[in-house]
Amino acid sequence: MDQRSILRFTITWLSLARRVIQPGGYFGIFCDWRQLPLFTDAAQIAGLHWKGISVWDKTEGTRPNKGAYRAQCEYIVWGTNGPKRKDARKILPGCFRKSNISRDKLHQTQKPVEVMEWLLAITDDDAVILDPFMGSGTTGIAAMNTGRPFLGCELVPEIYRIAENRLTDHVSAIAA
16 A cells, blocks of 8 residues: 555544543554654544554564664554543553564564563553454464453454464463
8 A cells, every 4th residue: 555545544443443442541553664654643633642652672683784774673653542541550661672583473564472461561451452453363362461351353364364273272271
């Protein structure tokens, strides 16, 4: 998609997600530097309160680009549905360092579970976690690991089956 199409699509899905995010509840969107302005605008146009940007430092293990700075960070555009709740007490680091090198990646944009657990730590312990683009299900595993309910959507049937199998295996491992 071109930039305008991505903006329109993002405003649409964020507006729909806003309906199920509780008042004061959090949202987070991963992106690289190219989409950063687009996602901050889309969140605000969708009626969400943009609160800032956090950084995932993927370490020096990322693919080098000679004659350029290493693209080793992903950014998390984050905020709330309306003002933050008055009883919010958590303060977390704005940067998380964790390598993304893994031989067992099941999806090209798969994140380490530890990164998703870090991201979810800002939410209430019983917050329902929604991942509208769940890929291989990492957010669901992080939600389960932290005792939070999870809802995930995935459009591509093959990828959905990967997530379904991965989440089912994780539930079985927890139960064992």
